[in-house]
Amino acid sequence: MPKKFLLDMYVNRCLRCGGCMAVCKTHNRTPEGVHRIRVITFDEGEPTETNMPMPCLHCNEPPCMYVCPTKAIYKRKEDGIVLVNKDTCIGCGYCLMACPFGAPQFEKGTFGNRGKMDKCTFCVEPYEQKDEQGRLIQREPKPRCAMVCATGHLLAGDADEISAKLRERVGYRMSRGVEKTFLTF
Amino acid sequence: MEFPYYVMVFPGYQRWGWEIALYIFLGGVGSGALITAAVTLLLGKETKIARAGAYLAPPLLIVGSVLLLLDLAGIKAMLRAMLVPLTFTNITTSWMARGAWILLVTLLVAIAFAYSLATDKRYSRTLALLALPLGIATALYTGLLLKGARFVPLWNSGELPLLFLTSALTTGIAATLLLASVKEYSKLRGFLAALLVLLLIEAIEVPLYFFIIGEQGDIAVKSASAILSGAYSIAFWLVLMFLGIIIPILGLGYVLITRKAAALPAFFALVLLGGLTLRFLFVHGAIKAFVVPLI
Numbered sequence: 159m160p161k162k163f164l165l166d167m168y169v170n171r172c173l174r175c176g177g178c179m180a181v182c183k184t185h186n187r188t189p190e191g192v193h194r195i196r197v198i199t200f201d202e203g204e205p206t207e208t209n210m211p212m213p214c215l216h217c218n219e220p221p222c223m224y225v226c227p228t229k230a231i232y233k234r235k236e237d238g239i240v241l242v243n244k245d246t247c248i249g250c251g252y253c254l255m256a257c258p259f260g261a262p263q264f265e266k267g268t269f270g271n272r273g274k275m276d277k278c279t280f281c282v283e284p285y286e287q288k289d290e291q292g293r294l295i296q297r298e299p300k301p302r303c304a305m306v307c308a309t310g311h312l313l314a315g316d317a318d319e320i321s322a323k324l325r326e327r328v329g330y331r332m333s334r335g336v337e338k339t340f341l342t343f
Numbered sequence: 344m345e346f347p348y349y350v351m352v353f354p355g356y357q358r359w360g361w362e363i364a365l366y367i368f369l370g371g372v373g374s375g376a377l378i379t380a381a382v383t384l385l386l387g388k389e390t391k392i393a394r395a396g397a398y399l400a401p402p403l404l405i406v407g408s409v410l411l412l413l414d415l416a417g418i419k420a421m422l423r424a425m426l427v428p429l430t431f432t433n434i435t436t437s438w439m440a441r442g443a444w445i446l447l448v449t450l451l452v453a454i455a456f457a458y459s460l461a462t463d464k465r466y467s468r469t470l471a472l473l474a475l476p477l478g479i480a481t482a483l484y485t486g487l488l489l490k491g492a493r494f495v496p497l498w499n500s501g502e503l504p505l506l507f508l509t510s511a512l513t514t515g516i517a518a519t520l521l522l523a524s525v526k527e528y529s530k531l532r533g534f535l536a537a538l539l540v541l542l543l544i545e546a547i548e549v550p551l552y553f554f555i556i557g558e559q560g561d562i563a564v565k566s567a568s569a570i571l572s573g574a575y576s577i578a579f580w581l582v583l584m585f586l587g588i589i590i591p592i593l594g595l596g597y598v599l600i601t602r603k604a605a606a607l608p609a610f611f612a613l614v615l616l617g618g619l620t621l622r623f624l625f626v627h628g629a630i631k632a633f634v635v636p637l638i
Contacts, residue, residue: 198354224437248415259636
């Protein structure tokens with residue numbers, strides 16, 4: 159079953175508390191400048207102001223995987239999580255240009271020092287992919303960002319499960335006659 | 344499956360740096376020079392101009408490749424990227440991998456071509472036949488590389504590779520003639536006429552591109568208007584269109600009528616300046632789209 163993130167954009171719940179960013183940084187030990195999830199705000203200060211947490215959405219057909227020249231980006235067969243092999247990544251930045259959600263992250267550096275690509279791994283792999291013995295770390299796919307999300311804006315898990323949850327939530331809201339509060343643009 | 348989405352300007356967009364823009368320019372000039380040399384050799388005798396083009400192509404392609412390597416993650420990645428057949432394995436879907444192969448083969452053929460012209464000239468016609476399609480492929484691929492990044496709407500058009508090919512040919516001919524520094528008008532006439540025709544095509548193609556790219560949506564309109572009337576308008580209208588295209592067209596027309604070749608190097612230099620500006624406008628003027636999934 160593919161693992162997915164879902165954003166409850168029907169009623170925009172995100173408060174920009176930054177809990178997801180903080181817990182992701184702690185859990186995955188990403189360096190400065192690399193945000194595997196970040197909260198994006200648009201129309202700031204206007205009635206349509208919207209915040210949204212943006213992790214990697216683990217697309218069914220990831221553009222980053224298709225453009226990667228070295229096959230460093232791959233989609234795991236069993237659960238569809240898009241991962242990057244840092245041994246073969248050369249840091250060309252083509253995935254950054256191809257991703258519509260800005261998931262690929264690079265350590266900010268100067269001239270020839272952009273660093274290798276890092277992206278959200280559904281909390282499977284931390285920033286340093288290997289432990290002291292050189293073995294690849296593979297943890298359970300349980301994203302901490304969705305666990306700490308206080309308002310339930312960010313849902314993560316099996317695609318069927320979370321989409322059923324979101325549908326139920328939206329259905330309840332519609333049955334109570336609550337109008338859409340988002341999508342006014 | 345279609346899902347509703349909203350497209351906005353990507354917040355905090357990290358651009359490709361000057362290395363990539365300069366590489367696209369140098370690769371274009373190098374492949375243009377290679378095409379010029381090959382065509383000259385195939386149509387006529389081995390002349391000073393053919394040799395100038397053949398000698399110019401390898402150094403330009405090498406400098407361009409080094410610039411590409413400098414943009415990578417670090418020393419280790421650079422060393423690994425040099426082993427093209429081992430590293431660039433994803434040739435089925437990635438234009439960067441295909442391009443690395445094209446660039447490697449073109450570079451090897453260009454070096455062999457230059458070497459054969461410098462020494463025994465036995466295989467130079469065969470190598471010219473090989474170099475011609477490879478030169479065209481290199482020029483086209485730089486456009487396809489940018490087009491491959493689908494979510495930069497300014498680049499997302501099939502016209503871009505053709506535009507880059509035209510610019511590669513004009514800059515290639517200009518650089519070759521600049522290096523050859525042939526003074527006799529009679530030997531230059533065919534080249535000048537070809538350059539004039541290509542510049543006229545470019546003069547129509549370049550502004551047209553920025554008008555038709557509006558079809559790609561709001562972000563494309565935004566980047567095109569930044570180039571046509573915003574922050575990059577001076578670089579576009581003054582440097583690219585006026586100095587890089589219109590002045591050389593007028594100058595070449597004047598030379599073809601009066602047959603006085605004295606001022607030609609200045610026009611060639613202006614064509615090169617125009618090509619460089621075109622590449623920098625495309626790499627730096629592009630705005631990346633950010634897709635908000637409304638699911």
